[in-house]
Amino acid sequence: MKPKKALQTVIAPAVRSKQGDTTIYLTFLPGSDLLQIADIRRLQRDENHELEGFQRQEIRDHVNEIAQYLDNGGTLFPNAIILAMEPTIKFEGSRGGKAEVTVKDAVLGRLHIPVRELGQRSAWIVDGQQRSLALSKSSNPGLVVPVVVFETNSIHVQREQFILVNRAKPLPQRLIDELLPETQGVSLPRDLTTRQMPSRLCNELNTHEQSPLRGLIKRSSQASGAGHVVTDTAILDMIKRSLNNPNGALAGFKDLGDDTGDASSMLQTLIDFWSAVKETFPDAWARPPSQSRLMHSAGIAALGDLMDRIAARATTRKRQREFFAAELARIKKDCAWTEGSWKSLDREWDEIQNTPQDVKMLSQALVQLYAQKIKR
Incomplete structure (x- = not known):
């Protein structure tokens, strides 16, 4: 039996819309694909003391708890993973007539996401790194989960969204304080x-x-x-x-x-x-x-x-x-x-x-x- 060929591209059904000038996608992906297409940018400083990334370290107990839930038959996973993705990503709109809908400015189609090596991927996890890690470790990694994607190459926008998304969560204040000077958003x-x-x-x-x-x-x-x-x-x-x-x-x-x-x-x-x-x-x-x-x-x-x-x-x-x-x-x-x-x-x-x-x-x-x- 031939080994399963590694994926070069993940193709997922998606809805495309816009918020201001930013393109947004809503899609669904198997948990096993998340860490194939997205990197985790850890908070650290380089040799010149410049700040890199924004994500805190893995919380192993939390990751293990989620993985255990999934391994024990848990299949309800409604909280969306939020990804930032490079603007060059390919979106292919669905062909055929458009059905009448009450929600305007939303286009159905397929999102083509390349699979690349670690550190070279086209997307970055903004919210949900612990859940993504748990999905990758679980014996049920094929569970399909909701994913919200917004297009940007800007690390400043990613940090801004990371802070805003995590404000209501017990995110360490010291982590937020260190990120703030590197966040150039106005919102x-x-x-x-x-x-x-x-x-x-x-x-x-x-x-x-x-x-x-x-x-x-x-x-x-x-x-x-x-x-x-x-x-x-x-x-x-x-x-x-x-x-x-x-x-x-x-x-x-x-x-x-x-x-x-x-x-x-x-x-x-x-x-x-x-x-x-x-x-x-x-x-x-x-x-x-x-x-x-x-x-x-x-x-x-x-x-x-x-x-x-x-x-x-x-x-x-x-x-x-x-x-x-x-x-x-x-x-x-x-x-x-x-x-x-x-x-x-x-x-x-x-x-x-x-x-x-x-x-x-x-x-x-x-x-x-x-x-x-x-x-x-």
Whole structure:
């Protein structure tokens, strides 16, 4: 018996329509064909720190649960897989007369989808990667499932749709935050656009050659490593606090009534301040939070508030780094980042935790300490 010939093209019945300028197809495919025609673009960064892809890693337990359901006779699979597909895909309209329908602008036909090697496929999974993986692993891979396809080559459009589709699902906020700066769509809701600038600045702090935090910030796209000592959540919260504080060091660079602004000046201010922090507290710098509360989420937040307080006293942006360093030197001896205790708090250095109460307490202690020093 001759082995079954590998498919070169998947031909599926489809309905073609349009949404704005984008062509949309509704089709049905066997689960076994999905990973033959579509790639999964994983979220990662290349050698130049450029963001690639958008999909999170496989959730094995979830995939296995779906596969087990299918193996045990489950045949109801109504949730559509969403694919982005290159615009060169061939669609062949049905011949013959058109029946009268109440839904206009929809054409019946057949979709011709080429089967290519991994990484070279003509489609990408936007929503449903866990279900697609489960279908491929199941003993019932021939189950036909609904598939919605939209034409685009733009990774930005794919990311935008990925975020919008997953907003109502428990998608990790850190994953969304890292994707937002790379999403150039204009249809994102306001609550997401307000998060673009902080995440963009966080990316820059982690990659800019002059940033003291370069390589120290852990983001969703990066594998765990000894060099990552600060979570991006801590940095994002610090930036947001400064942007939302009317007197914040970064707020002055925001555009009035807008969520954009002078990003380069914001970044320079952050680089100058945290370079001064590194210079002032070298023994506490780049150490795990368990060894240094300066790199702890509470320390990052408190120092961010102190940055706002110090920046408010600056009369010029020239020699900003030197100004920050001189002001931080005033409180250097009274800080307990790696040993000793915070005298005004009556707390040992390692008793500070990442709770709203401790963050507020440490922030107030630093600001009050600084206020006392500048009065002398």
